Amino acid sequence: MDRLHLMTVFVAVAEEESFVGGARRLGMSPPAVTRAIAALEDRLRLKLLDRSTRHVRVTEAGQRYLDDARRIIAEVDEADEAAAGINAAPRGHLSVTAPVLFGRMYVMPGIVEYLQRYPDTEVSTVFVDRVTNLLEEGLDVGVRIGELPDSSLRAIAVGHVRRVICVAPAYLERHGLPRTPEELARHTIISATGSSAAPEWRFLRDGTAQSLRLKSRLTVNSNDAAIEAARLGLGVIRLLSYQAAPALEKGDLQRVLAEYEMPPLPIHIVHRDSRHGSARIRAFIDLMAARLRAEPALNCASQA
Template structure:
């Protein structure tokens, strides 16, 4: 193994351990023995003369110097992969691993079907899906592509718009028959409110009206930690909940939920597919982005 190849190998081991936050996890990912992984990290730290990882009995944490080196290592490995794929030809079948992230419910409803389609099309590919209701840092968390809902302050990412959604309020027909339909945000005070804390613990709900923001404070009778839980409670007729329009779209189609206060809908927010900018972009990344962008743009629930 030449010194350059040896250095690339050590970088690859570091990235695997950093991503898995575990020597054993990094070893499994690379098909190496844990002692071999430990020796590789020790050799890299000795070569650089700096500590890259802090080891405890249960966890591995990247040091500040290690974080900077890890970011550079990911970029270098990605560029080498892109060079290999470019040399193999643009029509080469995508192969390797792709890490994808999206909000939990959006990922379940809209991204996961795309991932299944992608894996069916490209048998040599593997995908890791991180579904979390928080903004992820693609570079720091070793992610290749993500779906973001909302404005994008991070200009270092390449972004492709795929749709727009709104935050709206919903209730089941049975609830509305018993308690009546609210015609203004102020009337929510006399209704049972269901709050999904995964969205916000704030009791203040904001609406739009003729270019103005209308805010009301609600007192939830039920606070639930997931959007799925809030949807289920609303479908069962407990009360009114606030959701992103895509989260309720299928329940509206089946008549289980009814959108309310349509005259007070806030401005729509964008949905974007974001990825780290590569000079060429790997075949596996290009093929996934092409597929997921086409699927999301074609979905009426995201572009109505």
């Protein structure tokens, strides 16, 4: 069998963690997929997949081969697109990652527009509140909030957000307005998404960053849940400004201690470097960058 075809089958099975799922993705029969994997393992003289009645997992050798196979397939696809011409219509599969709430609020509408505009494309998403490794996880494009570490990724700036302190008007009526960061120690604190029971919040005072460790009364692993608890008047929450924007606009939450906020955090679209560039990646980045730059909630660098 063609080696590139075998690689493609292996990547599909590994990513779906299922022979049936890989077959469905490729439009092949499960027996044909099984034969392809067997032929690839025979060619390499390596066991690439561990099979059980419930799961399919890549072996250690299989993980290394998976990373290389993804890169090779991507380069072949990009070479085909380059040969077809710079104006070729986007086609093929695109994988996108972003933070969970940001992905739902801002990336998913862009993905829907992209799929409607380019009918020969497919998109898969990884919306998680952690920094993903695009190369190791086989992802094409990501959205990053915060300063970027040095890397081989290309980055396009699309906006800024701030960390803001918010409370519900009903909470303020009962407990009063905190006027300095230190006064937060007397208030009920809500922490979201991976925060410890004693989160460390940073503030800017006279041009100097200061940290304040606070004890949370409620800690949740979902920004949506934390926002709901704050909206219902439980306590004080720290959010990224885009997360708070809908509730602030409705008046469900109120921003406090704005004069102590840290400098804004940049938002970037990042993608893997490429010799040829990909029509599907270029088109998606252009569309998404235009949408994000037009969002008022994502361009708050100058707001107090």
